[in-house]
Amino acid sequence: MTQSFQKVRALTGMKDVLPDTSAQWEGLEATVRDWLAGYGYRNMRTPVLEHTRLFTRGIGEVTDIVEKEMYSFTDSLNDEQLTMRPEFTAGMVRACIEHNMLYERPQRVYALGPVFRHEKPQRGRYRQFHQIDVEALGFAGPDVDAELIVMLARLWKLLGLADIRLELNSLGQAHERAAHRAALIEYLEQHKSVLDEEALRRMYTNPLRVLDTKNPAMQAMADNAPRLFDFLGEASLAHFQGVCERLQDAGIAYRLNPRLVRGLDYYNLTVFEWVTDRLGAQGTVCGGGRYDGLIELLGGKPAPAVGFAIGMERLLDLCSQAGEAEAPPECQVYMIHQGEAAQRRAALLAEELRDAGLRVIVHAGSSGFKSQFRRADASGAKAAVILGDDELASDSASVKWLRQEDAGEQPQQESVGFDRLTTVLKNRV
Structure with missing residues (x-):
């Protein structure tokens, strides 16, 4: 076991x-x-x-x-x-x-x-x-x-x-700090009763840091200490x-x-x-x-x-x-496919889209259309490119626009030839 x-x-x-x-x-x-x-x-x-x-x-x-x-x-x-x-x-x-x-x-x-x-x-x-x-x-x-x-x-x-x-x-400069250091040590020696353990330890090794205290009981002492600026x-x-x-x-x-x-x-x-x-x-x-x-x-x-x-x-x-900045979407285009041939063509088309500067995810593995669409929507993509047997036969892809804030009268889904796919997506994504 x-x-x-x-x-x-x-x-x-x-x-x-x-x-x-x-x-x-x-x-x-x-x-x-x-x-x-x-x-x-x-x-x-x-x-x-x-x-x-x-x-x-x-x-x-x-x-x-x-x-x-x-x-x-x-x-x-x-x-x-x-x-x-x-x-x-x-x-x-x-x-x-x-x-x-x-x-x-x-x-x-x-x-x-x-x-x-x-x-x-x-x-x-x-x-x-x-x-x-x-x-x-x-x-x-x-x-x-x-x-x-x-x-x-x-x-x-x-x-x-x-x-x-x-x-x-x-x-x-160093010689000015040395003169101030001597005066500061003399001052701290006169106020040992208000110094905490850390200040007592630093009094002779790094007295300037004593003045940087956050201890309320030492604030008045620090405020009245010799000022380096005066040296x-x-x-x-x-x-x-x-x-x-x-x-x-x-x-x-x-x-x-x-x-x-x-x-x-x-x-x-x-x-x-x-x-x-x-x-x-x-x-x-x-x-x-x-x-x-x-x-x-x-x-x-x-x-x-x-x-x-x-x-x-x-x-x-x-x-x-x-102001909380929103996380950017995972991609701009999500490739959905059905069947091995469509998956392989989707991978090639995705490379063409990336050549044009688009960010693309090709769905990994084989899943039903419904689960692929859910994943596409969760990715934040503006467009889902759909490939199946019918699309391969017609040398075209179905493009579903997932987010169309400024789409006007443009269709929510359309068929786009492979030769025009990069141009259409580049113009609207």
Whole structure:
């Protein structure tokens, strides 16, 4: 007696995307690709697996991602520490260095795909989720920072999304952050009594992240902490002013948020987030900023860079709130047949229709006309092409129009010669 097999389900925090929903993903991806092409961005694809040290070096050892969220393991073949990418930027910079992409000119690149973080699943946050990642590599000025933000404003408009707000800050340069860090640690030491366990742990390793707390008991302390913005020098302030002026030129409103630091160690100067109240606790739709030191940190020649990432699941959630898109039909034409000869001719005619750009399903196997018609109707096709012995004898097909919203006086069913079939269907489907 064979032992019954226990049903396998998807892992916690990892979701299947079924065909009806996948159509919404494909529509969003098509919009995103066209939008990015309009600004000169080209696609690149990096591996899902990278060396663990790429992320510990690039993201920072005392970040939530590296400390708690990475899917890492030891490769048993060569004893290497590997990690499934938790974000795109480090891998894209690694590829840029490895392939000397900045040797001749700066690069505008983007990637779409899954990333992996081991965290508590909730709305808008999964263990496998998907990002739109956009990077401008080799550009130093505030004009490109502002262009990225203006790009995003255009995307929200293309998608019909409102109620997304821009928050903006500057993290300055390394020496400015060092001066602020010393002042911040001194301030935190004076307020140890209100710090929670996580804040106490981070006080000396990553004190900026203490200010990003969601703990209500620490809000007043965080609000009164020394502001990094007050430690910025002339050059950093001029860069930030350049960004703000260009946003004002474009008519884009923003809120200065001095506590906005982002969760990764590689940022400097401009940082930004687009946020909404329509996604519950996970209100950040897009986040990014400048990371001028990362290319050198990962072994390349010093070069500036700036970029952002968008969570696709959150974006789709917002799009569905703006108006649920209907799944497209499986096909435009459904081929119904009776008998082997008709089935074989249906297969050939279907190829001719596909040559003309039509989407066609030929009914698989042999079934009665009634069940084939039910399947044709369920497919969403506008026309059913019917072949039987009589049709083969007359070199014609019976075409039944299943959906005729704008048909006027046209017949619901008609006989069409094989030589005219493509033209008739192309004109009315």
